[in-house]
Amino acid sequence: MTGVGLIGAGAVVQTIHLPTLARLSEEFTIRTVMDTDPATAQAVAARVGAQASTDLEDVLNDESIEVVAICSPPEFHAEQTVAALRAGKRAVLCEKPLATSHDELRDIAEALAETGGLLVVGAMHVFDPAWTEIRPRLGELVRSARTVRSSIVLPFNDRYESRASHLLPRQPMSMPDASDPAVRQAFLNAAVLGLAVHDLPLVHELIGRPGTDAEIVSAEFLEPFGYVIGIRAGQTLVEVSGLMQPHWKPLWELEAVSAEEVLHVEFTPSFVPAGSATATITGAQGAFSVGNRPTNGYEAEWRRLAQALQGQTDAVPSSADVLADAEFVVHVADRATALLGEQVPA
Amino acid sequence: MRTSISVPTQLRSVATALAASLPDFYSVSEPEDAAGLVVLDGSGNWVAAAAEKLSAGRHNLLVHAPGPVDPGEVDTLAARTSTIVLSEPFAGNPVLKNLPQDIPFGAVSSTALAAPETPVERALLEQIRSLRAAGFTDLAVENAQITATGALLTGEARHEQRLVRVRALVTRTSAVTPHHVLRAYSPEHVLTVTLPDPATAAPGTATLVGPDGERILPTDYESAHRRTWRLAHESPREAASLRDFADDLRVLGSIS
Structure with a gap:
């Protein structure tokens, strides 16, 4: 079973990713829910029996987490995607939009080329x-x-x-x-x-x-x-x-x-x-x-x-x-x- | 009273079918001198043809599917007569007569799929005309993108006393029968109107979605042309205005 770390625990995680991953419990298990608001992180993590954190590094440094789902506000997507790739994660699922600028996309392209990680953007209609x-x-x-x-x-x-x-x-x-x-x-x-x-x-x-x-x-x-x-x-x-x-x-x-x-x-x-x-x-x-x-x-x-x-x-x-x-x-x-x-x- | 009509050769089958669906009103006759109504083909310079007929003393004229012509000539024609009926393929659809006018629409979109042989300019005119018939008048185009096969417009129109944002998309294709879809938006409502292929009696539809649910407005299985022909006999005063048509031609002229 693949370990997942969720970055951000707002409405999209609560309404979409948690119910979806619950239906795929033979494939994925949520290890950590990270949110900058500790109460939110704890409440959401408790729903799925995961660890709660307010620190991105806890997710990046956890070797049992192979997939990072980035569900934070859009302005953080690119930076956190790059960080997860460079931390050696096998895959990043980044909620849309992947980036807000061409410069951010260049950084992501470099990180992808250097790490060979897998990147999926959560544009559901694709x-x-x-x-x-x-x-x-x-x-x-x-x-x-x-x-x-x-x-x-x-x-x-x-x-x-x-x-x-x-x-x-x-x-x-x-x-x-x-x-x-x-x-x-x-x-x-x-x-x-x-x-x-x-x-x-x-x-x-x-x-x-x-x-x-x-x-x-x-x-x-x-x-x-x-x-x-x-x-x-x-x-x-x-x-x-x-x-x-x-x-x-x-x-x-x-x-x-x-x-x-x-x-x-x-x-x-x-x-x-x-x-x-x-x-x-x-x-x-x-x-x-x-x-x-x-x-x-x-x-x-x-x-x-x-x-x-x-x-x-x-x-x-x-x-x-x-x-x-x-x-x-x-x-x-x-x-x-x-x-x-x-x-x-x- | 039954009116005999004269039609040009290229419209004979269309006119015969229409007259057959209104047998108490019309019969196709020869020669023109005996006709009570003269039908003109709107695909050519129908204004010149109409002027010629008027000069020849033929005052009851019906233009079938009027296309783009010089708006000034239409103005001149309008000054000479008020008895010319415009039979329009989409704007004449009966569903457009039953639309709610008391909703404060702020935007309207129109999508028109036209037959491959229909010039983009004509397809645009028909779209502008159906917008007017739906109550969206005085279109002012702000941006127009025209290709050989389509057009994309944005601009502003008036609905009742309100300014409304307008966008319109036209494409020529053989994939589906020609049709228009209008969608108008207010803060609480979405009105969707479909205008089917005018060659059929498939009904136009209008659906209003609002806070209380969804309402399908009255549907009428009558083609735009049959409705216009019927009204031309029953109540000719309801005919589309030549002056409005000229105004819409000027909108078209501002684009192309």
Whole structure:
């Protein structure tokens, strides 16, 4: 059984990783839960019979921990990923986003090259069983898509979190004034790195992985929390939009249209184990659908990490693809944020 | 009273089918002189054709699927007559007439999948027209990306007295039948409208998701063209405005 150390013990760990790892108890066991808040670390660790710590070094120095899951706030992801790799861990599962800057990604690339460690980014839709099944059938949709559309319309997270686990009390968040242009830029950046990031690796694959050559042509912030970003990659037009608001119905879609085929994917919401997406390719020959599987991307990412640790390295995306997708995410976040800033009257 | 209609050769099968579904209202006739309604093909310079018919004393005109033309010429035409009916493939869908107008929408997105032979410019016009029919008017485009096979727009429109952010995506493909999907967002509601292939009577659908659940708005199995033809006989005053059409052509002109 593979020992796991969790870095950060907030809502994502409580609602996603703990229940998921509980279903995979023959593969993984949680050894240590580390959080900078000692009460949180102890409470979460007690739920799974693990050790609690407030010190990252306790996880890095524990040889019984082979896999480190980094679930801390995004600004710490890169630094902690590098530290875990350099500590000799076999694998790092880093929650999205992998990094917030190109410099951070260079550091991670160096650490990967030097250590040969395994890196998985917890972008759940990359691992969604429906996406995994439909990928080999994408054919001409990859690189020849004329338009790609990622649309996420979701209720706020608390609607799902409370149905996934008993959450520990959190500090109430104060909402900054969204009429402040700087706040809107910060929100847009956070929305890309926190929400759009779920599907940007899929979008990136569909448009042929142009990386930073993709041109960000428009960007706007939507209230109360959302974004619309236009991207042009050669002759392919991409619309990436997201909106969180207090309604009940999740509408989470990815669509790619080529001359002769349409890919349409409908994803289930985050946090709750609501099964996989459904993915359909429609063309002249009719429609082909996959999905409606009982597991979602969260469980699949851990299962495939287990397979990779057993030697099946192609069970997870290559480091090159992981880094390229993360570069694309940072590029979209940076350029969209800058573009929004340019639209602000002086 | 049954109206005899004259149609150009290329629209004969379409018009015959439409007239057959409205047998008490229309019959396809020859020659044009005997016709009570003259149908024009909107794929060419229909404004010039309409002006010619007006000059020839033919005042009851219906333009089938009007495409992009010079907006100034449409203005001129509008100044001459108010009896021209525009039969539009998506904007005429009956579902658009039953949409709630009292919801404070802040954003709307529109996705249009067009047939491969449909020029992007025409597909965009049809999309702008369906947005207007849904109540999103006075579109001002801020960013437009146009390729040979698609378009991506962002901008602002007006819904009731409110400014609304707009984004629109167009793609030409043979994979699926042409259709539009509009989705409008307010702080508490999401309205999704689908406008099906106008060649069929598949119904447009409208679904409103709000705090209290989800409501499917009334559905009508009538194509946009049949509805327009029916109303042209029953209540011609409900015909789409030529001046609004000219305004939408100017929006299109600002992009392409």
